[in-house]
Amino acid sequence: MGRHRTRGRAVDPRLTEEQEAFAASVREFAREHVEPGVVERDRAGTWDWDVWRKVAGFGLAGLPIPDAYGGSGADVLTTGLALEALAYGGRDAGLNLSLGAHLTIGAMPIALHGTEEQKQRWLPRMASGETVGAxxxxxxxxxxxxxxxxxxxxxxxxxxxxxxxxxxxxxxxxxxxxxxxxxxxxxxxxxxxxxxxxxxxxxxxxxxxxxxxxxxxxxxxxxxxxxxxxxxxxxxxxxxxxxALWKVGFECFDWERTCMIASAVGGMERDLEESVRYAQEREAFGKPIGRFGAIQHKLAQMRIRLEAARLLQRQAAWMKDHGIEHQMQAAIAKAYIGEAAVASALDGVQLHGGWGYIDEFHVERSLRDAKLAAIGGGTTEIQELIISRTLLGG
Ligand SMILES: Cc1cc2nc3c(=O)[nH]c(=O)nc-3n(C[C@H](O)[C@H](O)[C@H](O)COP(=O)(O)OP(=O)(O)OC[C@H]3O[C@@H](n4cnc5c(N)ncnc54)[C@H](O)[C@@H]3O)c2cc1C
Structure with a gap:
């Protein structure tokens, strides 16, 4: 589809049944094969090839890589959905970071700018997960x-x-x-x-x-x-x-902002779910803490941020898929999600009290993981610069 300029206001946020089913299958896969052992892997700070092979075996390592080179030819929206679902189900943000980088800044530049020989040489190996992109x-x-x-x-x-x-x-x-x-x-x-x-x-x-x-x-x-x-x-x-700067580099940043950032959205959803459960189960002063207004406020804010984050990411991905000019929307998505992920992770930790500070509870790791969303792939300040330049025409 040709690129055309539009204000891009008419975004349909609904997913197809196939996309919903695909995301559900990734969530289930991740809960079963990625989440187990994540606390230990995080403590050790180790990359785990076995988990990677399972992810690749499930078909995630080749998602946006064209079919002709062993991938699935998935669009940006679907690739983002997979990252979101993997983050939600697996709670292994590092794995999401490595997979996201592999797909969006590892494989896609080769798929988009490579010669036939370069594509034949590297893309099938990346799609199968034999090698990891960087x-x-x-x-x-x-x-x-x-x-x-x-x-x-x-x-x-x-x-x-x-x-x-x-x-x-x-x-x-x-x-x-x-x-x-x-x-x-x-x-x-x-x-x-x-x-x-x-x-x-x-x-x-x-x-x-x-x-x-x-x-x-x-x-x-x-x-x-x-x-x-x-x-x-x-x-x-x-x-x-x-x-390279304007072509390969720009394309990489664009994929990071429209697609890779979806990982943070998946983490936000899982933290909210865990926080709701904790608010219902944990009692203080003779009642569940979820009955306190201060806790309700945090949960509500976490939900508001989650909805906004998800819509912004999907809007940017959808616009990229449809060849619509989306620099502004990609920067808005990246800036918003980067800050919202940290704000919600902080709320999640606070809501868990002392346990929120202990690494057996996933929210502790989430807070440490979330901060990267505001730094990698262009900091929040740089996204704000892009947004303001677009507004001011500079
Ligand atoms: C875990 C991790 C993984 C990464 N993976 C990759 C990777 O795979 N490949 C890769 O190439 N890079 C990668 N990066 C690098 C990442 O993209 C950069 O760290 C990021 O773009 C910021 O650059 P910097 O660290 O040099 O910070 P700086 O550019 O030095 O910024 C320092 C501070 O100044 C602010 N600042 C800078 N310029 C301006 C300005 N004009 N206006 C206002 N504020 C400004 C920044 O927002 C920031 O707050 C990764 C980083 C991390 C932490």
Missing amino acids: FAITEPEAGSDTAGMKTRAEQHGDTWVLNGSKTFITNGELAEVVTVIARTDPDAPAGQAFTAFLVEADTPGFEVAKQLKKLGNRTSPTNELAFTDVEVHESQILGEVGT
Whole structure:
């Protein structure tokens, strides 16, 4: 469908019966195969290949990857539904982070910008879960300000030589291939200065320099990557030389904001459900705490945020699926959900009292996990910048 401009107000939030049934099946699968052991995995801070293989075996690793390359060709809305359902049923936000990154910024850039050879080489392996996708744009001194990246790629005949480092890279230590954005023209403006390279993990000079310890999402590995004279053949360029920031990079951020953010919505729903149950069961002063106005207020606010978050994410996903200009709606969804997820997780912890602070209760982990939604894939402040620029025409 062609892209066209519209104010996009007429969004139908209903799902088809197939979508509802699919989401229900993912929730059930996740409760059975992902949720068990999540507290221990979080405590240990470990990635679990067995859980990943189950997720891949259930067909989630290839969702939006085109059928021709072993995926399911799912649209953005359906892929988001799966992430939401997995987060709800599995309560393993780290797994959701790794799967979300694998799909949206690992596989999709290759599906959208890859040559036939690149797609044949990597997409079937990603769709089956044999390898996990990763995308590296952030650097120690350049995150929001992507144009400040210093990693360099210099051309020597048909080979490019990369030097520099990347940080906060989800799945960095798992991936067989990482899409790395590097500066290929030191003087050109940002739109013409950066190129994406498919760098294979066994290339000499490529090093997983560090695994970073995190506040939350601990079951997902986050790495620093170092590149020292890494030689990459020109056939490994993804897209066109010079255009990576606006094309590959923009597409990645767009997928993160319209689709990957759905994971936070699933977490919010499960926390609300657990909080309602706790409010009904826990007694203080001779009655269930749910009879206190202060607790009722928290539950109501959690529900309001959940509904708004879900509608905003689905609106943005639906608009992307229909080729409707949605920069503003994607930024609104990301900004709102990032903050709402934290606010609701805080309410969930408070409502659980002392138990909310103990890691046997999932809300403790939820609070630590939720904060990432306001940081990764573009911080809340950056989303606000996009929204205000669109409003002001700047
Ligand atoms: C767990 C995790 C996983 C991640 N996964 C990946 C990944 O797979 N690949 C990848 O490339 N990156 C990844 N990131 C990086 C992430 O996208 C960045 O951390 C994020 O974009 C913010 O960049 P920064 O950390 O450099 O913060 P900075 O850009 O230094 O921002 C610091 C603060 O300043 C604010 N700020 C910056 N500029 C402005 C401005 N113009 N106006 C107002 N406020 C501003 C920010 O909002 C923030 O509050 C990940 C990060 C984390 C924590």
